[in-house]
Amino acid sequence: MRNSEVLGIVAEYNPFHTGHAHQLAEARAVSGARLVMVAMSGGVVQRGAFAIADKYTRARQALLAGADIVLETPARGVLQSAQGFAEASAGLLCALGAGGLSFGSEGTPPALLRALAALMQNPDETWKNAFEQAIKQGQGYAHALTHATAAAIAHRPPEEQTHMLRAMRNPNDTLALAYLQAVSGDVAVYPILRTTPHGVEETLGVVPHGAYPTPACGSANDGYAMAQGAGRCDGCAVARDVPRCAGHDASDDAFSEASDPTGHEVAEHRSASRLRAMLAAGEPIDAYVPPEVLTLWRQDIAGGTAPIDAARLDALLLHQLRSLPLEALQSAPGLGEGLAERCAKLASACGSLPELLAAMQTKRYPNARIRRGLLCAVLGISNAAVCDGISGGDSGAVAVVKRRQVNAAGECLSTQKNEEVRSLPAVQDAKRREAHILTAPRFARVLAAKKSALPRLAELCRKNRIPLVMQPARQWETLSPEIQAVLRENALAHDLHVLARANPGRRAAGEDARRCAVLDAPQDNG
Numbered sequence: 001m002r003n004s005e006v007l008g009i010v011a012e013y014n015p016f017h018t019g020h021a022h023q024l025a026e027a028r029a030v031s032g033a034r035l036v037m038v039a040m041s042g043g044v045v046q047r048g049a050f051a052i053a054d055k056y057t058r059a060r061q062a063l064l065a066g067a068d069i070v071l072e073t074p075a076r077g078v079l080q081s082a083q084g085f086a087e088a089s090a091g092l093l094c095a096l097g098a099g100g101l102s103f104g105s106e107g108t109p110p111a112l113l114r115a116l117a118a119l120m121q122n123p124d125e126t127w128k129n130a131f132e133q134a135i136k137q138g139q140g141y142a143h144a145l146t147h148a149t150a151a152a153i154a155h156r157p158p159e160e161q162t163h164m165l166r167a168m169r170n171p172n173d174t175l176a177l178a179y180l181q182a183v184s185g186d187v188a189v190y191p192i193l194r195t196t197p198h199g200v201e202e203t204l205g206v207v208p209h210g211a212y213p214t215p216a217c218g219s220a221n222d223g224y225a226m227a228q229g230a231g232r233c234d235g236c237a238v239a240r241d242v243p244r245c246a247g248h249d250a251s252d253d254a255f256s257e258a259s260d261p262t263g264h265e266v267a268e269h270r271s272a273s274r275l276r277a278m279l280a281a282g283e284p285i286d287a288y289v290p291p292e293v294l295t296l297w298r299q300d301i302a303g304g305t306a307p308i309d310a311a312r313l314d315a316l317l318l319h320q321l322r323s324l325p326l327e328a329l330q331s332a333p334g335l336g337e338g339l340a341e342r343c344a345k346l347a348s349a350c351g352s353l354p355e356l357l358a359a360m361q362t363k364r365y366p367n368a369r370i371r372r373g374l375l376c377a378v379l380g381i382s383n384a385a386v387c388d389g390i391s392g393g394d395s396g397a398v399a400v401v402k403r404r405q406v407n408a409a410g411e412c413l414s415t416q417k418n419e420e421v422r423s424l425p426a427v428q429d430a431k432r433r434e435a436h437i438l439t440a441p442r443f444a445r446v447l448a449a450k451k452s453a454l455p456r457l458a459e460l461c462r463k464n465r466i467p468l469v470m471q472p473a474r475q476w477e478t479l480s481p482e483i484q485a486v487l488r489e490n491a492l493a494h495d496l497h498v499l500a501r502a503n504p505g506r507r508a509a510g511e512d513a514r515r516c517a518v519l520d521a522p523q524d525n526g
Contacts, residue, residue: 002186006460007033007100008093009067010086010179012041015052015276015297015307016061019269021290023192024066027102031190035456037069037098038062039089040447041078043493044379046085048371050313050497052276053297053306059448060518061293068453072445074486075493076381079372080333086178094183095442096460103179104172105191108163113173113191116164117180119152127152140364279307304503312500314353320378321347321356331382334373339365343374378496379489441482443467445490446517454519473513487513 007027013020028036040062042055051058059070077088090101105113119127130151134144146168153161167173172194180189270278275285289297300306321329321343329340342360350356360370376382444466449457461468469475472487479487494512501507 002099003035003097003460004099004188005032005034006096006098006456007031007036007102007190008090008096008098009036009038009102010073010089010093010175011038011062012045012051012272013058013062014041014045014272015279015285016058016065016290016293017270017272017275017285017288018290019194019271020062021065021292022269023102023104024062026192027190028066031100031102031188033100035069035453036067037071037093037096037457038067039071039073039093042072042075042447042490043497044075044078044375046078046080046372047368048079048373048375050308050310050493050500052279052308053300054308054497055447055494056515056518057296057300057306061296063448063450063518064292064296065290069449069457070447072447072490074445075379075489076333076376076486079376079379079381081369082174082178083181084333086175086182090179090182092442092444094187095464096444096457096466097464098187100188100190101179101183102190102192103176104194105176106167106170106172107193108167108170108173108176110189110191112160112163113167113176114180116149116167117177119149120177121181123148124152126154276307303506305498305501305506308497308500309502310500313496316496316499317374317378318347318350318353318356321374324377328380328382329377332373332377333381334369334376337365339370339373340377343377375493379492381489441467441480441486443469443479443483443486445469445472445487448518451519471514471516476513 009024009027011020024036027033038059040055040059041051043051045051055072062070071092073085073089073092077084080088093101108116123131127148131144131148134147139147146165149168150161150165153164156164167177176191183189270285270288275288278285286294286298297306326340326344329335329343332340335343339360343356346356346359350359357367357370357374361367444457444461446457446469458468460466467479467483469479469483469487472479472491476484491510491512495509498507498509498511
């Protein structure tokens with residue numbers, strides 16, 4: 001049951017900065033929501049790394065900046081591609097009944113995002129044929145997707161084509177497309193526009209409902225929200241005269257900070273990746289941390305709990321990877337297609353984790369995917385469905401020119417390229433099933449919440465039959481084995497995370513199971 005007063009936001013807050021505070025404020029304002037729920041990554045983030053600060057600190061920061069509830073996106077969902085990440089985060093929020101979803105966008109007109117998402121869900125014959133041709137020519141999956149999309153939208157005006165193809169490589173828009181495919185059509189969508197990577201010309205604001213005249217790309221009544229005077233779209237040429245916020249970095253680090261059309265950095269916001277680089281160089285980031293959370297951030301720095309130095313974990317992780325049997329590597333999501341065997345061979349020969357990552361990376365397998373897969377293996381995240389033993393679906397278009405042999409136990413035995421041509425619908429259905437399996441079961445693990453918001457959350461969980469987990473240790477016996485397995489993975493991610501703290505006295509294990517949800521009430525918006 002949808003509740004129009006409940007807004008969901010997907011975030012990582014790595015670290016929390018002024019752009020995030022801006023999004024929280026703008027999303028609440030444009031949606032009119034009385035309850036803002038955030039689904040946030042925990043100890044690990046989607047680019048396959050450990051978060052700069054622990055999840056409880058980041059959750060409290062979000063409360064101080066305006067969120068009402070912060071839930072944890074399970075590690076097994078975080079460490080997936082955009083589709084799996086969307087299923088785990090946006091899917092959880094919508095399963096709880098959120099009537100709206102807010103996310104960042106680099107400026108692609110909303111009707112074009114919706115049209116592109118629809119094309120990816122239900123590709124036409126032009127798309128299918130172009131995809132098949134690209135795969136047969138040996139192109140990688142991402143390049144084949146772009147090639148097929150370019151062919152399918154060739155009839156559109158050049159400006160629209162530029163926007164849509166750019167959206168496929170922009171980190172926020174890529175996730176936005178995954179969110180649009182993960183949520184049902186009755187969920188209102190509120191994009192907060194951000195600067196695109198590498199200083200592309202769009203500036204930022206909130207996409208206004210009705211502010212876009214109906215262009216050739218779609219209808220104006222497409223469920224996007226209104227912010228007074230936020231901007232407009234003339235034939236899908238975006239113009240904005242509003243505050244900007246930095247871009248999200250869900251995949252790799254190479255995303256630029258907010259910039260104006262001349263390429264100069266916007267003083268009030270910097271991207272999370274830029275802030276992490278500043279911290280690594282010993283530079284303070286106080287100017288880019290919202291005043292309301294600055295005291296908490298300084299306390300963590302003084303206490304030696306943030307920022308962490310993930311390099312402290314490199315030797316431990318390499319040892320873990322060397323110790324894992326090949327079967328464990330093969331069953332880890334993201335380490336298929338020979339990557340598990342490659343890891344098993346190279347882990348013993350490489351002298352450091354960065355060396356192993358560099359040795360495993362190829363044009364087809366980017367660093368982020370490899371990092372996610374290795375972390376899944378270390379955390380014991382495994383699912384036989386990832387071994388791709390899929391059948392059924394339409395027998396028309398080609399989607400994948402590969403087949404994985406699976407034994408009776410669901411274990412991957414080998415990968416054989418160019419052996420079997422699968423239909424696109426079959427592979428799409430498989431990806432959805434895989435994402436569902438990897439993110440199931442649904443439950444609401446509270447990291448932080450305002451006291452006034454807890455009764456509302458409890459009611460949402462009751463109505464939608466979603467288990468509410470406040471303190472795992474106290475509730476353990478009442479939880480299903482499936483939920484317990486996910487919580488163990490999350491706890492292990494947290495236990496590894498604390499080992500990277502500067503203060504040895506704050507590295508004890510077991511904190512995640514014992515720690516109760518933070519019940520701060522800095523300002524009640526309800």
